Amino acid sequence: MSRPGRGGVFAAVLSLAAGVLTVSGVTAPPAAALTPPVGFTADSLATYQTNGIVWSLAEANGVVYAGGTFTGVRPAGSPAGGNTTSAVNFAAFDAATGAPTGCSLSFTRSSGTSTVRALAVSPDKSTLYAGGYFNAVNGTGANGLVAINTGNCTLRPGFAPNFGATVRALDVAADGTVYAGGDFQSLNGRTRRFFGAVTAAGAVTGWNPDVDDPGRTLKVTPDGQNVLIGGDFFTVGGTNSHALAVTSAASGALTRAYTGNFIPSSAVIKDIITDTASNGWYVGGEGAGGASFDGRLAMGLDTFDQRWRDTCQGATQALRVYRGVLYAGSHVHDCSTMGGFPNQVRKHLTAQSVDDPAMLGWLPDTNDGIGEPVGPRALTVSSRGGRDFLWVGGEFTTVNGVAQQALTRFANAPDTGAPSVPVVSLSAPRAGEVRVSWRASLDLDDSLLTYRVYRDGGSTPVRTMTGSSLFFSRPQFTFTDTDVVAGRSYSYRITASDGTNTSALSPSFSVTAAASSSPYAQRVLADGADLYWRYDEAGGAFAADASDNEDGGVYMNAPSYRSTPSAVAGSAALALNGTDEYVYSDRLHHYTSPTPYSIETWFRTDTGRGGRIVGYGNNIGSAQGHTSGISDKLLYLTDNGRLTFGVQVGSTSSRPTVTSAASYNDNAWHHAVATQGPSGMRLYVDGVSVGSNPTAGNRSYNGYWRVGGDAMTNGWPNRPTSTYFAGQVDETAIYPSALTAAQVAAHHDLADTPSGPGDTTVTLTPTEDAYVNSVAANTAYDDNQLASRGTTAYLSYLRYDLPAAPAGQELKSARLTFRTSSDPTAGSADSHTLVPVTGAWTESAVTYNSRPSLAVTVLGTISGATAVSTDYAVELDAPALGGALGSSYSLALTSGGTDSLRIWSSEVATAAHRPQLVLTFGAE
Template sequence: MRGPGRLRRTGGVFAAVLGIAAGALSAVAAPPAAALTPPVGFTADHLSTYQTNGIVWSLAEANGVVYAGGTFSTVRPAGSPTGSNTTPAVNFAAFDAATGAPTGCSLSFTRSSGTATVRALAVSPDRSTLYAGGYFNAVNGTAANGLVAMDTATCRLRPGFSPDFGATVRALDVAGNGTVYAGGDFRSVNGQTRNFFGAVTPTGALTGWNPDADDPGRTLKVTPDGANVLIGGDFFTLGGSASHALAVTSASTGALTRAYTGNFIPSSAVVKDIVTDTASDGWYVAGEGAGGASFDGRLAMGLDDFDQRWRDTCQGATQALRVHRGVLYAGSHVHDCSSMGGFPNQVRKHLTAQSVDDPALLGWLPDTNDGIGEPVGPRALTVASRGGRDFLWVGGEFTTVNGVAQQALTRFADTPDTGAPAAPVVSASAPRAGEVRVGWRSSLDLDDSLLTYRVYRDGGSAPVHTTTGSSLFFSRPQLTFTDRNVVAGRTYTYRITASDGTNTSGLSATASVTAASSASPYQEKVLADGADLYWRYDESGGAFAADASDSGNGGVYANAPSYRATPSAVAGSAALSLNGTDEYVYSDRLHHYTSPTPYSVETWFRTTSTAGGRIVGFGNNIGTARGHTSSVSDKLVYLTSNGRLAFGVQTGSSSARPTVTTTDTYNDGDWHHVVATQGPSGMVLYVDGAAAGTNPATGNRSYNGYWRVGGDAMSNAWPNLPASTYFAGQVDETAVYPSALTAAQVAAHHGLADTPAGPGDSTLTLTPSEDAYVNGVAPNTNYNDGQLASRGTTAYQSYLRFALPEAPAGQVLKGARFAFRTSSDPTAGSAESHSIVPVTGAWTESAVTYNTRPTLAASALGTITGASRASTDHSVDLDASALEGALGSLFPLALTSSGTDSLRIWSSEATAAYRPQLVLTFGAE
């Protein structure tokens, strides 16, 4: 048995969404079906199954037969519309678990007045007897009051078993000794007082089990050792003692073994289902509440101590649970998991899966609709085995399954997966000379979170790149491939497939791009300054907004804005037009900000609107429909109705909104550059390269959310609230940084856009003619191999020599940058800065050592920062004026540092694509 306290994890639930350990399957007797991401054991492909014309409230299984009880009068084959091909089945039906067709077992549950219904089914441990409870007074014309027993071998009622329940039976379970435990709306059993819970012997005689609840019972389960009964419902007291909605009771007397008081189950919530699992030594609880502060999710509890192991606080009224091979399957209408670090309020999902060891959602998401009745979708789950296969049966109020008409019943199996992933959505760009960057939004597969992607170029049959990536419906990160085998001026096409290992999507739509001969100076500066979200809006259509940074923070275009608007703010890049009504872009990955972490938000915009609107900001939701917009907003840049710019934050959870607002107006139809920063010195709003206002506030709201461009909800607490919360106009070059940009950096960005590389400019990329590094620990050793290194303590220094050309006739050196790739060494990245300095002393590649190292100039040409990861490309701007006098000569550079953290990059001996480069841009004087 598991010791107390094991696996009681509540933090970081969704940060580890796809990290479920294989050890969770230690009790699995057979592997799951092919092409499923473990530990999921059923495909999301629903199987052909008979359906009913009403609601299925309960399911049970025995010997390969699944029994359904509910409120219905007929069954019909899959695909048959309501009223056609029907077979009478009055509130009860039995089906072959493997075929989904009726078995011929037929019982009719009726009442002389009122609406009869079967609400609970349970099978005896020896599988010989099925007990059916509900609201009825006859079965096949024979008098019966709320509970009957049926022989599973003959489908006949067991004579002599005729207990009398005073009202509806909603919950049943059978102990190993044959005792039948019941819960529901009744206040008496066999004429004796039993408030909402009672039990009878195999002969129907009343037992002494009497929890004596003050409100109805909804569910119950006998513990595997038979010593206790776990009960759930609406109650607040049992036998006069407090225990709301959940309790552990003695199996013999009904006395409290364990009460749950305080706010363990909030007063506005009830418990709808309880299941046990001996393999995990646990029991699991389904909650249904009212409001965000209630309880709608799942609890994992220990059978050893009856303590909580974990709690899922998602909202969505959980109705039914079942554990199978280490996975907890649930029927609910989950729609908001923001309280546990997950997705915000959005469209309902009705079937989910979690490991019994962790509340993180797994990649299993077939779906139903809400259906008829309340409506809440699924109401009951059971697992049945037949013919060497396992089947998960689902019953409820739904009328569709995976978008196909199917009422009240469906099933899934551990048969081979037949559903292919969706085709990826692809974007291609040419960020710099010698590179094409292909990005795509990871695909969605309803039973596979880990997929394999293959990139095909120019219609080829063999992939040029293969990689894997994980995704769920609420987390679909961007994946990228950089093609360095390209020629400037040539056009390339790319298509991608996604595969679960068995099923492969069709090819994506073609993404086409022409390889560039030079890089955009503006883009290079944005990346060099550390942007970890950078949307350039160069897509020609579709829903995917590519992130030009290395962070994979792709975006989603909502409601089909107008693509590739011209003229753009920055030469060589298109802009995006937004209608001011419902068009916007949101980040496809949940972000968490903890105050007072520094950040910067940057974008270009132009508009003539007099209604204002949110240009860019952070919010806790991604939708536009009521209830799906952000209830919390922060870090906003918005335009007031009179054309002024405002930058505001929300302080803590209060209504305070520290804000900077300009005095000038900017709805003049021209492009304007806006940067909003917040850091230890407070808030600064820059417009067109210069500071336009400040605020000393350093704090903001700490929460999970999404970056949004173009609009979202805004409360009246925001100063100068615009008439429209959606922006009408164009946006371009949106970037977010994990630091507060300096005034010099902001001015440089603005200046680069003002003076972009023109058609007469030329770019030349140089690789070192010599490079080597030295090591203070081995002062007489020459290091001339595949890497270069820099560190201050136990010093490394690197030296590179470039043969600089003369400037082309009539041109001058306008820009220079040093490009490199950190090596694959695990310690290659550095959190510290490293300087690029001219070398003034003599050295040669084959002879330089630490003891013979050359002298260096006092002033640096540039500084490397943020190169903290291995195998990552970086680019650093250099002082072009310092290089201009050296044109036409051999020019040596050094990489050096005063810190303790080493930086390792590939040298000229590495593969051609990884060699360091000096990129020079020449243009007219």
């Protein structure tokens, strides 16, 4: 489909989603353990936990300090309430082991709830400053801020500033000045509204930004000349500058204000960090509503101008830069405002380059946890023992789905997490082809993975390729195997690797290579379908896209697969329960009105509750049951069975529709096509136009196709009782053009003419097979190979139980498919013949001396089978076999030449390598 308008910061991600990186048949560089520039694995390490919220983290000399609202710590794996050691609002941990050090300080107050909200370390790492809401530390009086010697974990005497309320933010300049922000309006009895500073000795400095609402974060610039401040405020020194400002480090006077709607009035700034390597500073925001600011800003340290803006929604709480990557703690759930994924399940830890806000493939996760809840609250990086660690603190209670409260950490190596196992779908769309499709795997710290395709149980891949995926866009990959023989069955398995860790093999699935193509399917593809779900999977969660656009789908809640009868012969249908079963596209789409498109599907139902058959919506499907807040381009059935095609015009309440006069809930298959283009909307049923509307426009937004159900607002005309469809669907396709009436009629008519009208194909494996050798004339050879050679004679025998012809049909064709063995002499330049066996024999007893008699009739001749470990086929005389239908039938493999042919027998371990007799029956 047409996808213009993909500009902006998510262009790289959307190009991935649109298939730019999801190549079929292109071998890319191998994956690495971590996809650059990601620096940390997503494997959480064993770390002590707290029994409450961690608000702040700092590090010095390989020790990580945590401040918050908690009373104790416990080992990783210990449940809440058990094995707890006292730690009142403060704890220190070995960065490399995650275990507590000997540093133990209790932050308390005589009334109210004490808490440590801010931690900062002096540039020389000798002093840790802790701020919050407390009036005693280990029983010694302290009011909101203390200095701690990192060498011996003792309070520095004489440092006793007095803050009038909670300290929420701290940073320390190279000259020892301690800058603070928070809820206070006085410092050492002097007026300091929400921001103030003290010397290393605790004396108040002249730094006074004088803001009108609380401060939440601050950072001294690397040159020491300015202090970057963030919070709730609207003015700085009486001048407008909402939530963000650059102030003089000496006086607090404005260096740079941010006015207008730079930070929307509904947003506050929660974190600011600097990074000298990128000459940048980075800002995290928390807002309310889609027009607010919940994401991240990249700013320049030279000009203080914005470099880029991430407007994803999800309340950013904490930031940290490590080797050119900006790591963030938030609960990101909607990036539609910047051309990214629409609203879906929350993710709490993300990464992006300092140069580009496009999301990187690093996605360990926490839950929201206790408190507000928002998940992570603090990040810091610490080094110890030659390794680097990213520490995360917050209010979460799980990490990567495992119970772990308030603290976790990740290292720069090693990566031990394997990608998820690929989910595979097989099809045989054309003669001489098997199409192996799979849903991209997911690895929490690797977006680029290497896939290896194995055929028929082999240990050497027949295809190796790489491709990228992210949690909101897991594209389909496809390998087309052309080294196949019609009528022969082949099995495939796939692994995914990040370069270090490899998934388990996918389950083995088999498919029989087709002798011809489906005219219906080929016409759908020829007319340009760029999403085509045929629903031929036998199970699982992956719906393969038969088009070259590779827009795979996800089956939700296990609908009934392989439903019969299908709408198009040779293809199965999908049955949906009308309650919670549906299919959604696994890749993000973008539509810009008035781009033309067509929706096509077959449906069959007798429901009296209606239902949404096919539609487009702004929310990805998920196990959490997410439905779309925005939807249009709908094909739905009303309660009385009338078919309706509707769109939404822009963001207005206008929802023009086309509705059929007839009802179609008659339990018969019906072909539905809805088109919209410059000439407006048109609805076709069973190849004939049933109505039109001149509306050419619809709603432009990022979203996903769904089949079987999604939300529908009350504004839709004749809204059905059920928004989920109860019935069967088949052959759903989406086109980037408005199909013509002639194309629609042709599709409908071709459904009655599948490949070989009414053909029945039966594939048989030998009930017995063996070979004999004149050199060992009394030996019975019942092993995994068969052989044929004229001199020093080898002969082979195969027995098949032939079925009777289906009613009204006769045998039209027969072929023997086989695979030469791996023996170096398996291939043969000679011709070998297949003839009927007229004498008696058994697999276990036949020898050269007791070999059965043969007929002179030649059923088929093998020639050109010169390669080893290769599939071949030979056409057989169908009329000659036709007279033996319904009986046990034997044939012999013979030769008059000197070059032996060796093929696998029915005893070989790989089923697809066994000699198979393929019979095709058709109308008499």
